[in-house]
Amino acid sequence: MKLDRRAFMGTSAAVAAALAAPMVRAAGHGKPRVVVVGGGAGGATAARYIAKDSKGAVDVTLIEPTRTYYTCFFSNLYLGGFKEIEDIGHSYGTLAASGVNVVHDWAVGVDRGAKTVSLAGGATLGYDKLILSPGIDFVDGAVQGWDLSAQNAMPHAYKAGSQTELLKAQLMAMPEGGTFAMVAPPNPYRCPPGPYERISMIAHFLKANNPTAKIIVADPKPKFSKMALFQEGWADHYDGMIDWIGEEFGGGDVSVDPGAMTVTISGEETKVDVCNVIPAMKAGRIADIAGVTDGKWAPVNAADMSTKADPDVYVLGDASQQGDMPKSGFSANSQAKVCANAVRGALTGSKVFPARFSNTCWSLIDTNDGVKVGATYEATPEKIAKVDGFISKTGESSDVRKATYEESEGWYAGITEDMFG
Amino acid sequence: MSKLSLHTFSRLAVDLMRWRLVVALTGAFAASTIAHAENLGDAENGKRLYQECRSCHAIGRNAKNKVGPHLNNLFGRKAASVEGFRYSKSLERQAAGGLEWHIDTLHAFIENPTQVASGTRMRYRGMKDPQDRADLMAYLRQFSDSPANISEADPTADAEDHDLSPEILALTGDPEYGEYLSGECTTCHQAGGEDRGIPSIVQWPEDVFVIAMHAYKNKTRAHPVMQMVAGRLSDEEIAALAAYFAGQELE
Ligand SMILES: Cc1cc2nc3c(=O)[nH]c(=O)nc-3n(C[C@H](O)[C@H](O)[C@H](O)COP(=O)(O)OP(=O)(O)OC[C@H]3O[C@@H](n4cnc5c(N)ncnc54)[C@H](O)[C@@H]3O)c2cc1C
Numbered sequence: 001m002k003l004d005r006r007a008f009m010g011t012s013a014a015v016a017a018a019l020a021a022p023m024v025r026a027a028g029h030g031k032p033r034v035v036v037v038g039g040g041a042g043g044a045t046a047a048r049y050i051a052k053d054s055k056g057a058v059d060v061t062l063i064e065p066t067r068t069y070y071t072c073f074f075s076n077l078y079l080g081g082f083k084e085i086e087d088i089g090h091s092y093g094t095l096a097a098s099g100v101n102v103v104h105d106w107a108v109g110v111d112r113g114a115k116t117v118s119l120a121g122g123a124t125l126g127y128d129k130l131i132l133s134p135g136i137d138f139v140d141g142a143v144q145g146w147d148l149s150a151q152n153a154m155p156h157a158y159k160a161g162s163q164t165e166l167l168k169a170q171l172m173a174m175p176e177g178g179t180f181a182m183v184a185p186p187n188p189y190r191c192p193p194g195p196y197e198r199i200s201m202i203a204h205f206l207k208a209n210n211p212t213a214k215i216i217v218a219d220p221k222p223k224f225s226k227m228a229l230f231q232e233g234w235a236d237h238y239d240g241m242i243d244w245i246g247e248e249f250g251g252g253d254v255s256v257d258p259g260a261m262t263v264t265i266s267g268e269e270t271k272v273d274v275c276n277v278i279p280a281m282k283a284g285r286i287a288d289i290a291g292v293t294d295g296k297w298a299p300v301n302a303a304d305m306s307t308k309a310d311p312d313v314y315v316l317g318d319a320s321q322q323g324d325m326p327k328s329g330f331s332a333n334s335q336a337k338v339c340a341n342a343v344r345g346a347l348t349g350s351k352v353f354p355a356r357f358s359n360t361c362w363s364l365i366d367t368n369d370g371v372k373v374g375a376t377y378e379a380t381p382e383k384i385a386k387v388d389g390f391i392s393k394t395g396e397s398s399d400v401r402k403a404t405y406e407e408s409e410g411w412y413a414g415i416t417e418d419m420f421g
Numbered sequence: 422m423s424k425l426s427l428h429t430f431s432r433l434a435v436d437l438m439r440w441r442l443v444v445a446l447t448g449a450f451a452a453s454t455i456a457h458a459e460n461l462g463d464a465e466n467g468k469r470l471y472q473e474c475r476s477c478h479a480i481g482r483n484a485k486n487k488v489g490p491h492l493n494n495l496f497g498r499k500a501a502s503v504e505g506f507r508y509s510k511s512l513e514r515q516a517a518g519g520l521e522w523h524i525d526t527l528h529a530f531i532e533n534p535t536q537v538a539s540g541t542r543m544r545y546r547g548m549k550d551p552q553d554r555a556d557l558m559a560y561l562r563q564f565s566d567s568p569a570n571i572s573e574a575d576p577t578a579d580a581e582d583h584d585l586s587p588e589i590l591a592l593t594g595d596p597e598y599g600e601y602l603s604g605e606c607t608t609c610h611q612a613g614g615e616d617r618g619i620p621s622i623v624q625w626p627e628d629v630f631v632i633a634m635h636a637y638k639n640k641t642r643a644h645p646v647m648q649m650v651a652g653r654l655s656d657e658e659i660a661a662l663a664a665y666f667a668g669q670e671l672e
Contacts (some may be wrong), residue, residue, distance in 0.1 A: 049604070330608060337604035353601045355651075360609070360646055368579060374647055391643040407609075407646075410618025414609045 012366075013345075031059040032340075035117050035127040037107040039064030039288055041071075041094060042133030042316030042332035044419040049340035051380035057348050061101040061125060063117070067091060070160035070346040073329045075363060077082055079168050080201030088160065095420040105158040109254055110290035112310055129343050132292070133332065134284025135159065136190050139296070142280035143183055144255035153258035154275040157198075158190065159320040170274045171205060172256025173265065177212040178273035181263045184219040185278045188297075190318045192225035193373070195278055198232065203238040205365055216272070217244045218265045220252030221369035225326075226363060232394045233365035272322050283319035297321035302379035303355050305335050306341035314339050324375075330359045333415055338379075355379040356407035368398065370405030467560025477543075480564050489543060495522050496565035500538075511540030527561075528554055577610055585635050590628055599665025602658055605650060606666075623669045630663035649655035 036047040039062050052059040068089045077083045092102045109118035109129065118124045138149065138156065158266060167406040174180065180202055184195045199217060206213040223246070224230075234242050245251040250266025256277060262269050277320040282288075282296035292298045292307040299308040300322050307313050316339055317332030325331040338355040343350035360374030375389030390402065471480070477488040484491040490503035500520040501508040508516075515538050520526060530537045531554050533547035548554050606622060614623040622630070636642040637651035638659075654662070 258647070276547075333608050334605070341601055351597065353598060356602075356605060358605055358650060372646070374646055374649060378651055388649050390649055406618040410611070410616070411609045413615065413617050414607060414611045414619065417611050417613060418604075418607045 002384075011070045022181060023064060030056060032128045033059045033061070033333045034129045034131065034343060034347070035125050036062045036131045036133065037117065038135060038284065038317075039066075039069055039095070039102070040135055040317065040332065041073075041259045041415070043131065043337045044069070044092075044095060045336035046133065046314075046316060046340045046343075047100045048095055048098050048419065049337055050421055054344050054348055054350070055341065056099060058344060059101070060099065061103060062092075062095065062396045063103050063105055063107045063119065063125075064092065065104060065106045065120075065150070066161070067104055068161075070164065071329065071412075071416065072158070072160045072194070073415075075157070075160040075164045076194065076198045076201045078164060078205065079171065079198060080204045080364070082201075082367075084365070085165060088416070090416055090420050093138070098326050099366045103117065110286070110313075112244050112313060115312065126240060127312075128347060129312055129314065130290075131163055131316060131339060131343070132284075132287050132290060132298070132319060133336070134286045134319055136281040136283065136318045136327075137285050138281050139280040141304075142185075146183075146256050146258065146277045146279065147233050150256075150258035153261070154277045156189070156278055157276060158194075158278050158281075167276060168201070171202060172209070174206075174213060174273045174351040176210055178210065178214075179270065179271040180206070180213060180274045180276070182215070182217045182276045183256065183263070183278060184217055184221070184224075184251075186220045186280050187329060189278070190328035192326050193196055193230075193330075193361055193363045195219075196224055196226065196230045197365075198276070199226050199242060199244075200233060200238075200363070200365045203234070203241050203366070206241065207238060215242045216263070216265075216270065217242065218251045218254045218263065219244060219246050220254075222247040224392065225361075226371055228394050229371045229392055230363075230365065233371075234344070237366040237369070241283060241413065281318075283315070287315055287319045294321070301386040302382075303338075305339040306342075314343065323377075323380075324361055324386040325357060325377055325384050328361050329415060330361065330411075331357070333418060335384075336356055355384075357384055360411070362404065362411060364405055364408065365415060368402040368405050370403075370408055372402055372404055372408070434643050444669030447567045454494065457632040462559050463556040464559040464563060465556075466553075467558065468559045470548070471560055473548075474557075480561070492561055492564060494565045495527075496524075496562055498522050500526075509538065509540050509542045512538040512542075514538075524558060527558055531557065584631060588659055589635065589660075590631060592631075592656055593661065594627070594657070594660030596664040596668055599661035599663070600657070602654075602662050603665050606662070609646075625663070625666055627660075627663040630666060631659055634659045634662070 018416060034050055037041045039047070043062060043064070047062040050058055068091055068264050070085070071088045071090065074083055074088050078085055078088055078231050096102055103119070105123070106120040106122045107117050115128070116124050116126050117130065138148070151163065152166065155163050155167045155170070156165040171180065180278050182195060182199060182414055199215060206215070212279065253266045255264045256262070256275060259274065261272055263272050276383055283298050287298045290313060291314060292309040292313050298320050298321045300306060300315050301308065302322060305314045305316055307315050316335045318327040320335070322335070324330050324371055334357045338357065342349050355378070357377035358374070360372055362370055362372045364370050371392040373391040376387045377384045446566070456582045475484065478492050479485055479487055484493050486503060486506045490506040498521065499516055500522060501512045503518040531548050534541045534543045534545055545555065547634065553572040610622045611618050614621045633642065634654065637644065637647040640648050
């Protein structure tokens with residue numbers, strides 16, 4: 001039996017619309033042009049898939065200022081001593097081999113009328129379709145006493161690379177019996193289990209190197225992702241080391257003083273040795289500049305990740321406001337493939353299949369103690385909606401936890417190969 | 422396809438998975454080894470044929486290295502990996518490139534050792550008859566752990582346990598649709614065929630793939646991520662994925 005493709009088409013109004021009016025460029029007008037801003041989980045995947053699948057029929061340019069992309073995923077494992085910094089760095093050379101034109105620069109302006117992107121270096125690029133996957137920026141004034149100028153004294157380490165290395169260096173230099181503080185972010189933010197995996201990894205490091213040290217977490221939320229699993233793991237592995245102060249104990253009422261290295265939680269001031277401030281987040285600034293945000297994030301159509309503001313501008317990953325998917329690298333990668341399929345279809349008339357999304361987030365609590373949470377999603381007219389999900393269970397055997405950790409290693413190899421080739 | 426041959430076919434799949442990096446090397450004999458594996462069988466005759474090997478290779482209880490390495494637990498072992506045995510540079514190079522001993526690679530090696538490792542120290546002209554090689558391997562295999570015991574990480578779709586209807590197995594998948602759907606797989610299963618932490622799924626025989634996915638879908642195989650992913654794939658979508666991965670070329 002052969003598949004009936006029309007049956008698939010019928011399932012998505014937006015996809016059908018995109019198919020009805022494919023913008024196929026006549027020969028002589030040059031190839032259709034796609035500009036992708038941001039070479040992370042969303043942008044690198046989208047650029048690679050469009051270039052690879054269109055086999056040269058679409059001109060794909062990726063704008064990314066850094067030459068090495070350090071993945072935020074597994075950056076906590078670097079803090080815990082399970083990875084070296086080189087293990088999480090990826091260069092863009094392989095993308096060029098897939099036919100992507102990689103330009104190392106910042107996008108600083110978008111003219112949606114003229115359909116151009118301007119770069120910090122002065123160049124202007126025209127596009128038929130623009131894909132923005134700039135990740136996150138921090139909300140100004142989100143944590144009293146902290147702004148970006150304080151990021152050396154109190155690192156966020158929520159964009160990986162030098163910030164992550166700095167936090168690690170501070171951790172290693174902590175005095176014996178010292179105090180590590182984290183200011184956790186409010187929802188929504190990138191990687192819901194990220195701060196708590198980080199706490200686990202820092203506890204792992206301190207247990208081995210500085211066992212009398214203490215960890216305090218000031219959290220504006222009453223609960224967090226995989227909370228039961230983390231709390232069970234913290235009690236099992238790091239008993240008495242971690243003090244998590246949630247919303248009901250005033251965890252949301254926080255100010256910091258980067259000069260004095262103090263943290264004040266609900267009126268009580270504490271002197272700390274290292275302070276990891278993870279402020280509230282919003283879409284990477286270029287999404288704002290492009291005028292496709294509404295508040296902090298860019299609302300998108302679930303069928304193809306095009307923005308509500310402009311059908312020729314797409315937003316992927318953390319910067320998008322899409323519905324039920326968590327802001328994760330897995331999600332951004334999944335959304336990128338749906339978007340790539342739709343964009344290529346619109347530009348070349350290739351077949352467009354209905355959107356389908358999935359996500360799984362692994363976290364490491366201690367050596368060989370991995371947990372995971374995941375779900376599948378579908379596009380509805382309103383949003384990306386959750387279909388089905390699962391989460392690791394408390395009390396699982398150590399074999400299961402070890403296999404889960406090993407799986408996360410496989411996933412890391414898989415997704416980075418999927419992004420960069 | 423008879424029950425028996427489907428079973429051996431699925432066992433071949435196990436080995437195909439392990440084969441990955443060797444594909445470039447043995448690619449030329451791929452088609453012929455698939456045919457051979459269906460004949461894997463007569464261990465009695467294999468034992469007789471083994472007399473040819475005995476002067477150099479020990480097997481069984483207390484087997485030690487002789488002129489050649491012992492052959493216990495040969496199946497699934499990395500080439501050139503028996504402790505205390507000095508291998509040729511040539512075989513070590515193949516091992517570094519990922520050569521492991523499974524039905525397919527053994528077929529190629531026993532047929533003519535130098536076609537796998539040109540400088541091998543195994544001075545053996547080769548066993549030309551595929552049926553003889555299959556019989557010999559059936560014998561050797563009795564001295565290796567059964568692949569069925571090698572845990573979840575090995576793609577051991579058990580062709581005997583399934584109760585899939587013939588109609589589902591007969592569906593012809595659309596590889597182009599499968600390629601699109603495969604995006605959901607390649608976030609975790611490495612597209613290049615490596616299998617660190619998560620099994621490789623490239624180049625599985627179609628029916629083995631279909632049987633495995635349906636086993637996840639109806640939750641007879643345990644794994645929450647796979648149950649979730651397979652749970653919402655239609656029969657046609659599973660067939661499409663099977664068609665795509667079976668035909669996938671490795672770079
Ligand atoms: C500690 C931590 C742990 C995490 N762990 C996991 C995990 O285990 N699993 C998981 O799935 N996710 C994890 N994540 C989340 C994941 O890293 C993000 O969700 C993912 O990177 C989002 O992809 P993106 O494409 O939206 O943004 P990013 O991957 O951040 O990419 C954005 C890129 O855009 C570039 N950029 C920004 N502005 C511009 C501009 N104006 N011009 C040009 N380029 C620009 C940036 O340089 C950057 O390279 C973790 C995150 C953190 C912080």
